[in-house]
Amino acid sequence: MLDFLRKFLPKTDRPAPSAAGARGGFNYSGGPLFGPWDPSVHAAPGQYARFGRAAARPLSVFSKGGERTKVLDCDAKAGAVKVQGRLDRVYTVSLDRCTCPDFQERGLPCKHIYALAAFLGYTPADYWASWLDVACADGVIPRPASGYSNGVFRYDVRGVNPETGRKNKRTVSACGEEDAVAAAREIGLADPVEVLPLDMAAQNMHPVSERQKAFAAEYQVTFAPDFDEKDAGAVLSRYDREDATGIPVGLLQFVTGKRLRVSLLSSAWDLSFLLFEKLSPRDVLALYAASVRLFDAGSSLVDAPTDPVDAVCYAFSDASAGAEWASELSPRELLQPVKGSPAYRAARSFLRSHAG
Numbered sequence: 606m607l608d609f610l611r612k613f614l615p616k617t618d619r620p621a622p623s624a625a626g627a628r629g630g631f632n633y634s635g636g637p638l639f640g641p642w643d644p645s646v647h648a649a650p651g652q653y654a655r656f657g658r659a660a661a662r663p664l665s666v667f668s669k670g671g672e673r674t675k676v677l678d679c680d681a682k683a684g685a686v687k688v689q690g691r692l693d694r695v696y697t698v699s700l701d702r703c704t705c706p707d708f709q710e711r712g713l714p715c716k717h718i719y720a721l722a723a724f725l726g727y728t729p730a731d732y733w734a735s736w737l738d739v740a741c742a743d744g745v746i747p748r749p750a751s752g753y754s755n756g757v758f759r760y761d762v763r764g765v766n767p768e769t770g771r772k773n774k775r776t777v778s779a780c781g782e783e784d785a786v787a788a789a790r791e792i793g794l795a796d797p798v799e800v801l802p803l804d805m806a807a808q809n810m811h812p813v814s815e816r817q818k819a820f821a822a823e824y825q826v827t828f829a830p831d832f833d834e835k836d837a838g839a840v841l842s843r844y845d846r847e848d849a850t851g852i853p854v855g856l857l858q859f860v861t862g863k864r865l866r867v868s869l870l871s872s873a874w875d876l877s878f879l880l881f882e883k884l885s886p887r888d889v890l891a892l893y894a895a896s897v898r899l900f901d902a903g904s905s906l907v908d909a910p911t912d913p914v915d916a917v918c919y920a921f922s923d924a925s926a927g928a929e930w931a932s933e934l935s936p937r938e939l940l941q942p943v944k945g946s947p948a949y950r951a952a953r954s955f956l957r958s959h960a961g
């Protein structure tokens with residue numbers, strides 16, 4: 606059991622599930638709870654990767670050609686199944702324990718437990734609901750008003766145009782009404798600034814498309830009722846690539862700080878492309894500096910628990926404006942700096958000479 610994982614252990618005295626349940630002989634609590642765990646367990650470091658693997662390789666009694674983890678035996682009385690995992694190893698799994706090395710080491714839900722839970726009705730929406738509850742409770746990410754967005758919305762604002770003295774109506778992106786007033790002032794509107802009622806139809810949110818629904822059926826994915834096209838796209842692209850990287854919380858914080866609206870389900874990969882397209886070159890370079898600093902410390906942008914970009918990163922960005930190598934950076938390098946490249950060398954030597 607790794608020490609930093611202890612805080613995710615059960616907080617309640619909820620009884621362990623009994624073996625006498627409705628589906629397949631199991632007692633499945635449904636919704637975000639399963640096994641003896643508090644829902645916060647799903648937000649523990651490394652859990653998303655395990656959930657992602659389980660989602661990409663579901664337990665299936667209909668398994669073909671070793672494509673999916675095979676169910677060998679269902680022992681309803683014991684509330685356990687025997688599954689055949691990688692390299693043909695056989696594990697016994699229930700919602701509160703598993704015989705695989707991962708569970709033995711961590712004592713937290715492994716991919717087999719997630720796969721079993723999913724087999725019994727646990728959905729990606731349940732997982733994300735738990736994840737969001739924890740993330741929002743910690744104040745890391747604002748609770749979205751709708752869908753799994755990072756809480757950035759479009760607001761219509763009205764203020765005085767200082768040049769004409771007339772009232773002007775503009776649209777801004779902001780994290781709440783107070784922020785919308787600030788954003789309005791930033792684009793030159795003078796007081797009194799007024800925020801008009803939020804119109805969801807103006808949020809650029811679109812329903813899940815028929816094409817996405819067809820893919821979802823193929824992947825056996827269930828969407829949350831309030832998913833929009835962007836959320837569905839983010840989830841499907843992860844399934845498509847079997848992308849089970851952790852959710853990039855620090856990166857999301859940075860993005861939110863820039864008032865960019867994304868789906869909370871976006872993978873680091875999707876985010877890196879979006880950032881390249883939407884951020885100013887100055888912001889991209891600052892983020893690159895943060896990435897190099899984390900990389901040198903044996904970590905990465907994806908694993909940063911808080912916004913990793915600070916004043917030193919921007920100092921690097923300002924010092925590098927116009928550098929030839931800057932135009933050759935790619936979204937991939939933003940996440941994974943290429944050791945020895947001109948950009949990497951420039952960032953590294955700058956960070957070294959400006960280390961706290």
Ligand SMILES: [Zn+2]
Nearest residue numbers: 703705715717
């Ligand atoms: Zn396991």
